[in-house]
Amino acid sequence: MASLPLPEDPHLGIDGIKDKETKEKKKPIESVVFREDSGEGDRDMAPTAGGSIHRSGSRPQLDVSKAEIQGNVEEKYPTILLPNQSDDISHLALDIGGSLIKLVYFSRHEDQPVNDKRKRSVTERLGISNGNRRSYPILGGRLHFVKFETTKITECLDFIYSKQLHCGGAESCYSDGPGNDNAIIKATGGGAYKFADLFKERLGVSLDKEDEMDCLVAGANFLLKAIRHEAFTHMEGYKEFVQIDQNDLFPYLLVNIGSGVSMIKVDGDGKFQRVSGTNVGGGTYWGLGSLLTKCKSFDELLELSQKGDNRTIDMLVGDIYGGMDYSKIGLSASTIASSFGKTISESKELEDYRPEDISLSLLRMISYNIGQISYLTALRFGLKRIFFGGFFIRGHAYTMDTISFAVQFWSKGEAQAMFLRHEGFLGVLGAFMSYEKHGLDDLMVHQLVERFPMGAPYTGGKIHGPPLGDLNEKISWMEKFVRKGTEITAPVPMIPPGTTGLGGFEVPSSKGGTLRSDASALNVGVLHLVPTLDVFPLLADPKMYEPNTIDLSDHNELEYWFTVLSAHLPDLVDKAVASEGGTDDAKRRGDAFARAFSAHLARLMEEPAAYGKLGLANLLELREECLREFQFIDAYRSIKLRENEASLAVLPDLLMELDSMDEKTRMLTLIEGVLAANIFDWGSRACVDLYHKGTIIEIYRMSRNKMQRPWRVDDFDVFKERMLGAGENKHPPHRRALLFVDNSGADIVLGMLPLARELLRRGTEVVLVANSLPALNDVTAMELPAIVAEAAKHCDILRRAAEAGGLLVDAMINTSDASKNNSPSVPLMVVENGCGSPCIDLRQVSSELAAAAKDADLIILEGMGRALHTNLNACFKCDALKLAMVKNQRLAEKLVNGNIYDCVCKYEPAS
Numbered sequence: 001m002a003s004l005p006l007p008e009d010p011h012l013g014i015d016g017i018k019d020k021e022t023k024e025k026k027k028p029i030e031s032v033v034f035r036e037d038s039g040e041g042d043r044d045m046a047p048t049a050g051g052s053i054h055r056s057g058s059r060p061q062l063d064v065s066k067a068e069i070q071g072n073v074e075e076k077y078p079t080i081l082l083p084n085q086s087d088d089i090s091h092l093a094l095d096i097g098g099s100l101i102k103l104v105y106f107s108r109h110e111d112q113p114v115n116d117k118r119k120r121s122v123t124e125r126l127g128i129s130n131g132n133r134r135s136y137p138i139l140g141g142r143l144h145f146v147k148f149e150t151t152k153i154t155e156c157l158d159f160i161y162s163k164q165l166h167c168g169g170a171e172s173c174y175s176d177g178p179g180n181d182n183a184i185i186k187a188t189g190g191g192a193y194k195f196a197d198l199f200k201e202r203l204g205v206s207l208d209k210e211d212e213m214d215c216l217v218a219g220a221n222f223l224l225k226a227i228r229h230e231a232f233t234h235m236e237g238y239k240e241f242v243q244i245d246q247n248d249l250f251p252y253l254l255v256n257i258g259s260g261v262s263m264i265k266v267d268g269d270g271k272f273q274r275v276s277g278t279n280v281g282g283g284t285y286w287g288l289g290s291l292l293t294k295c296k297s298f299d300e301l302l303e304l305s306q307k308g309d310n311r312t313i314d315m316l317v318g319d320i321y322g323g324m325d326y327s328k329i330g331l332s333a334s335t336i337a338s339s340f341g342k343t344i345s346e347s348k349e350l351e352d353y354r355p356e357d358i359s360l361s362l363l364r365m366i367s368y369n370i371g372q373i374s375y376l377t378a379l380r381f382g383l384k385r386i387f388f389g390g391f392f393i394r395g396h397a398y399t400m401d402t403i404s405f406a407v408q409f410w411s412k413g414e415a416q417a418m419f420l421r422h423e424g425f426l427g428v429l430g431a432f433m434s435y436e437k438h439g440l441d442d443l444m445v446h447q448l449v450e451r452f453p454m455g456a457p458y459t460g461g462k463i464h465g466p467p468l469g470d471l472n473e474k475i476s477w478m479e480k481f482v483r484k485g486t487e488i489t490a491p492v493p494m495i496p497p498g499t500t501g502l503g504g505f506e507v508p509s510s511k512g513g514t515l516r517s518d519a520s521a522l523n524v525g526v527l528h529l530v531p532t533l534d535v536f537p538l539l540a541d542p543k544m545y546e547p548n549t550i551d552l553s554d555h556n557e558l559e560y561w562f563t564v565l566s567a568h569l570p571d572l573v574d575k576a577v578a579s580e581g582g583t584d585d586a587k588r589r590g591d592a593f594a595r596a597f598s599a600h601l602a603r604l605m606e607e608p609a610a611y612g613k614l615g616l617a618n619l620l621e622l623r624e625e626c627l628r629e630f631q632f633i634d635a636y637r638s639i640k641l642r643e644n645e646a647s648l649a650v651l652p653d654l655l656m657e658l659d660s661m662d663e664k665t666r667m668l669t670l671i672e673g674v675l676a677a678n679i680f681d682w683g684s685r686a687c688v689d690l691y692h693k694g695t696i697i698e699i700y701r702m703s704r705n706k707m708q709r710p711w712r713v714d715d716f717d718v719f720k721e722r723m724l725g726a727g728e729n730k731h732p733p734h735r736r737a738l739l740f741v742d743n744s745g746a747d748i749v750l751g752m753l754p755l756a757r758e759l760l761r762r763g764t765e766v767v768l769v770a771n772s773l774p775a776l777n778d779v780t781a782m783e784l785p786a787i788v789a790e791a792a793k794h795c796d797i798l799r800r801a802a803e804a805g806g807l808l809v810d811a812m813i814n815t816s817d818a819s820k821n822n823s824p825s826v827p828l829m830v831v832e833n834g835c836g837s838p839c840i841d842l843r844q845v846s847s848e849l850a851a852a853a854k855d856a857d858l859i860i861l862e863g864m865g866r867a868l869h870t871n872l873n874a875c876f877k878c879d880a881l882k883l884a885m886v887k888n889q890r891l892a893e894k895l896v897n898g899n900i901y902d903c904v905c906k907y908e909p910a911s
């Protein structure tokens with residue numbers, strides 16, 4: 001393993017840089033002010049105060065009476081309070097089935113007062129329009145999925161009441177009394193009729209009934225088009241996500257297994273026909289099962305089947321053929337010849353059979369039957385794809401395998417059974433969409449982000465626990481949940497393979513002792529609707545793009561990262577708690593965060609695909625999301641400030657040194673500088689250990705000194721040739737470069753800013769692309785302008801470019817930079833990337849980044865997260881440079897066949 005010993009000599013490592021870290025305190029940036037917005041915002045959205053407007057059930061309108069602008073009226077997109085908007089916003093839809101009530105509700109994003117002047121400046125500069133989004137002012141928000149047993153409808157009513165969902169959500173319901181008498185909630189399923197009076201009586205709302213089939217199809221179409229990892233196959237214990245081509249979705253067969261089974265041929269949006277069905281469905285399993293086993297609930301019955309052996313009940317081919325296969329017609333000895341058939345030849349009573357065996361026999365009988373009828377129906381209509389939904393499946397591996405087996409067996413591999421992660425929520429989603437007003441059907445896959453918060457009632461433990469209002473309740477729930485045993489068991493992993501090869505099926509074997517009662521609910525997150533997200537326009541082929549370099553479906557890989565992230569946890573909790581003042585409340589939240597994140601990790605270890613396709617980037621993002629869930633906004637804030645300050649203190653010397661070099665040496669020194677400064681990464685165990693051994697500047701110098709070429713991946717010469725030309729052969733400078741920056745401190749100040757400065761000097765516009773939200777010690781777009789302003793005090797190029805980019809005006813700075821001149825400068829801008837993770841999925845970036853990308857012809861991705869964990873293999877339409885120091889031994893071996901602290905400089909001209 002390569003080592004990075006600290007230099008004995010505390011003198012300068014990079015020639016000329018003095019150790020000013022502790023000596024020089026920086027002055028505040030009082031001389032720099034942001035340019036004020038002209039104030040000419042779009043006015044067409046301004047509410048007309050006073051009059052109320054007509055509302056219709058199908059064409060939604062907003063009640064803008066008594067509307068007022070919250071915060072500064074000068075803001076371009078001020079937050080608008082709609083105090084009377086209550087009954088008409090479709091916050092809630094219901095699917096009240098025979099067994100379960102499914103509920104989808106919408107919560108708006110809390111509007112942050114928009115006071116980010118950088119954002120306004122860049123919006124103007126890049127000409128970002130709000131497109132047609134303003135016609136759906138409530139669109140940005142979250143969709144939550146919850147379910148209750150129909151027998152416990154009172155809990156469902158309490159839940160709706162406590163969240164004030166019946167009168168448009170807590171934020172717009174200002175009375176303590178019951179809901180508005182005019183309130184209408186879209187509902188589907190038989191219970192929409194049966195319980196209409198109860199809803200009116202208890203909540204004062206009317207249920208607007210939507211057709212069940214319409215809803216099922218609308219829900220399925222939406223999910224299949226809009227959710228990336230919605231459909232999957234499940235064969236012999238293996239789950240594999242299927243990439244659905246939106247343009248090649250129809251026709252398909254939708255099999256919805258509720259109490260009964262409907263088979264629907266879907267030809268398009270709103271174009272379908274119920275072509276078949278069977279009365280032998282989930283209700284049959286539950287009903288017959290309870291009669292035969294005395295089980296009280298569906299889940300109890302399902303759990304029982306885990307320990308069952310159906311051979312004591314079912315008559316198998318082997319029972320008839322003396323233990324032999326009937327190979328001539330392709331039947332193995334273990335194939336069921338007759339479900340429950342064995343019981344006729346024995347003179348036993350019901351009590352003589354194990355309930356476990358009965359449950360399994362019944363489950364197999366019903367699942368096979370549904371699989372077989374589905375296949376025959378698909379065959380009848382020439383359909384190749386069959387999607388199964390409905391709560392009978394419950395994310396239960398054995399049920400899915402049985403159905404898949406039947407489809408495969410009877411179709412001889414021609415047809416494929418696919419399952420849906422939101423299997424039970426199709427109808428209710430369709431009902432929700434029938435409001436039309438959200439524009440949900442216009443949403444694209446890149447505008448939906450699924451998150452998995454660790455909050456009851458929709459994850460873990462009992463689904464129908466008390467609704468959680470605030471963080472305290474959530475933490476209490478966490479504590480209770482964790483006391484019950486942290487293990488979250490997966491929906492029955494199978495030991496593969498289970499077939500005998502001739503069409504038989506062995507007994508399911510479960511790793512976990514118990515089957516979690518709400519497996520399917522745990523596989524469903526909260527759907528964030530973010531209309532401002534876009535696909536990065538410079539991706540060479542968005543359809544082929546896969547952000548993750550490390551796929552965690554490989555168990556060894558997952559196990560390694562599980563261990564690494566678990567080991568990192570105590571230190572992270574300390575930092576997070578300290579960042580919130582170390583109060584008792586912060587400690588409690590820190591503890592809850594650690595438990596929640598550990599529980600997620602444990603869950604994913606059990607079933608890596610539980611939340612969709614899992615890559616390392618998803619795990620790293622989950623950690624950040626989890627911190628935010630427990631209100632740790634910026635755990636590394638003080639570290640970032642300290643490192644920024646220390647690095648800014650030595651920047652002038654570095655700039656002077658760079659300016660004294662010839663062009664070629666300078667270009668190399670700049671790239672070396674980026675790679676060396678990328679060592680400041682608080683997410684890497686090895687680096688954090690290193691930081692105890694020296695000051696920031698010592699470590700930076702040491703890192704510079706170790707920069708020896710050739711790097712592990714070294715395309716520098718090709719890059720240099722593009723930048724500086726070779727001999728007479730000169731290239732025009734790039735028009736615009738997007739620099740995806742990484743860490744605070746030396747990384748941004750001594751690495752990326754000097755590189756940006758070089759590009760600016762050469763006439764290239766520079767856009768610094770930084771995180772929207774904090775993640776580890778990554779610099780954010782909000783923090784960057786102040787850093788740039790501080791750096792600009794020492795550099796005329798940066799100052800003029802930052803001014804030109806609208807980052808600062810009135811910067812009466814005495815620059816110490818030698819390269820002063822008064823010619824107009826190309827702009828330096830800052831845009832947010834739309835994410836809060838150390839990695840970046842370029843399928844979902846901010847609209848401002850997408851706008852900035854339109855004129856860009858060079859991308860520089862920096863750091864492990866953005867250039868290695870994600871995007872190492874990404875291809876772009878323009879030139880791309882990927883720069884990172886590999887700060888993890890295993891990764892170095894795996895990705896570049898090298899060692900920790902090796903460097904990657906990968907240059908790929910436009911493809």
Ligand SMILES: CC(C)(COP(=O)(O)O)[C@@H](O)C(=O)NCCC(=O)O
Pocket residue numbers: 564620678680681682683684685686742743776838862863864865866869884887888
């Ligand atoms: C989280 C990170 C991707 C951040 O790296 P960066 O993008 O800052 O270079 C990186 O620190 C990482 O992969 N850490 C893995 C854990 C470890 O090696 O300890």
Ligand SMILES: [Mn+2]
Pocket residue numbers: 681742743776777778838863865
């Ligand atoms: Mn980072």
